[in-house]
Amino acid sequence: MKVLLAGGAGYIGSHTAVEMLQAGHEVVIVDNYYNSSPEAVRRVEKITGKKIALYEADATDKAAMREIFTKEKIDAVVHFAGMKAVGESVAKPLMYYRNNLDTTLTLLEVMKETGCTKFIFSSSATVYGDPDSLPLYENAPKKACSNPYGWTKWMIEQILMDAAAADPELSVVLLRYFNPIGAHESGLIGEDPKGIPNNLMPFIAQVAVGRRDHLNVFGNDYPTPDGTCIRDYIHVVDLAKGHVCAAKYAESHKGCEIVNLGTGKGSSVLDMIEAFERVNGVKVPYEITGRRPGDIAVNYANADKAKELFGWTAEKTLDDMCRDTWKWQSQNPNGYAE
Numbered sequence: 001m002k003v004l005l006a007g008g009a010g011y012i013g014s015h016t017a018v019e020m021l022q023a024g025h026e027v028v029i030v031d032n033y034y035n036s037s038p039e040a041v042r043r044v045e046k047i048t049g050k051k052i053a054l055y056e057a058d059a060t061d062k063a064a065m066r067e068i069f070t071k072e073k074i075d076a077v078v079h080f081a082g083m084k085a086v087g088e089s090v091a092k093p094l095m096y097y098r099n100n101l102d103t104t105l106t107l108l109e110v111m112k113e114t115g116c117t118k119f120i121f122s123s124s125a126t127v128y129g130d131p132d133s134l135p136l137y138e139n140a141p142k143k144a145c146s147n148p149y150g151w152t153k154w155m156i157e158q159i160l161m162d163a164a165a166a167d168p169e170l171s172v173v174l175l176r177y178f179n180p181i182g183a184h185e186s187g188l189i190g191e192d193p194k195g196i197p198n199n200l201m202p203f204i205a206q207v208a209v210g211r212r213d214h215l216n217v218f219g220n221d222y223p224t225p226d227g228t229c230i231r232d233y234i235h236v237v238d239l240a241k242g243h244v245c246a247a248k249y250a251e252s253h254k255g256c257e258i259v260n261l262g263t264g265k266g267s268s269v270l271d272m273i274e275a276f277e278r279v280n281g282v283k284v285p286y287e288i289t290g291r292r293p294g295d296i297a298v299n300y301a302n303a304d305k306a307k308e309l310f311g312w313t314a315e316k317t318l319d320d321m322c323r324d325t326w327k328w329q330s331q332n333p334n335g336y337a338e
């Protein structure tokens with residue numbers, strides 16, 4: 001298949017490009033480098049020894065998208081092209097709604113015009129909100145989100161369900177990611193956040209490499225064994241492989257399917273610090289501070305549906321995630337900037 005990765009120069013997109021190429025697919029990437037660098041794509045080519053058709057373009061630009069779809073004859077789209085910083089989305093909600101919804105609508109419209117019928121979407125476990133019960137199954141109710149970023153995922157899911165209901169030719173797979181971390185085992189690609197990291201693992205890595213002096217642990221008074229929040233951390237390479245499976249599934253599927261991509265196991269913030277220090281032989285100084293508004297105490301997936309539909313399960317361990325994060329961070333202390 002020829003697969004368009006919208007936002008494919010980013011963290012999850014670049015790892016997915018590697019897995020798609022290694023599975024024998026052709027890859028086209030569209031990215032405006034809002035939160036990424038073309039260097040990531042060059043490194044994907046280095047890892048795989050294969051070429052990528054790379055376009056610098058905004059996925060909200062319909063004329064540009066039309067030209068790319070017509071020229072490249074795209075079979076399937078994986079839509080990563082969104083803004084994802086929770087705090088920023090609270091400060092700039094219109095920018096988030098405009099970008100995340102508009103990229104989705106533009107891609108869907110151009111797909112319709114050009115006869116492309118397979119759409120895989122980067123959704124998030126954030127749409128489950130504060131869970132009534134655990135683990136989280138795909139049929140758990142969608143709850144109110146605590147920020148505009150989460151609402152964009154919530155709304156886009158609804159748009160995609162409606163689009164699939166109206167078009168019998170369309171195959172939509174909504175992939176609800178839990179907490180992707182880690183990096184490719186080569187150390188050539190990884191997560192390169194701009195500015196101060198919002199997420200736990202990049203922050204831990206930057207403390208370990210000396211870019212920041214300590215980690216703030218946001219609360220140790222949650223109803224969990226050690227008092228810190230529990231999440232389902234999943235290796236980005238396992239996550240990337242989930243997209244290859246979803247694309248294969250979409251070949252013979254019509255309608256809209258929701259699939260969790262998680263490991264089914266929860267780890268606390270202190271578990272993550274302990275594992276990172278032990279696996280990598282480094283220190284991660286930390287201080288306990290107040291809770292971060294909007295954080296929920298615990299979430300983790302039930303990942304059975306991905307196994308049933310795709311034959312996919314996460315294979316990598318927490319130690320793999322910590323080791324690969326450190327390899328990427330220590331080899332590229334300033335990310336792609338050098």
Ligand code: NAD
Pocket residue numbers: 006007008009010011012013030031032033034035036037057058059060079080081082083084099103122123124125177178179180
């Ligand atoms: P990322 O920021 O590294 O990648 C997103 C890419 O999209 C970037 O390369 C960015 O430049 C590009 N982009 C944004 N708007 C664009 C536009 N209008 N036109 C073209 N390109 C555009 O983020 P990521 O971590 O790789 O996440 C990929 C997707 O997965 C996002 O939609 C994100 O919301 C979703 N997601 C991420 C996580 C996570 O923890 N990383 C969890 C759940 C869902």
Ligand code: WQD
Pocket residue numbers: 084086124126150178179180198199200201203215216217218219228229230231269292295
């Ligand atoms: C994990 C845990 C923090 C930073 C977010 C989005 C979600 C999804 C993934 C992205 C929490 C704690 C964190 C720090 C800390 N989307 N923490 N100190 O909040 O589960 O999910 O990213 O596109 O939509 O909400 O992930 O990595 O931010 O936090 O103690 O400096 O680490 O409180 O318990 P989260 P996270």
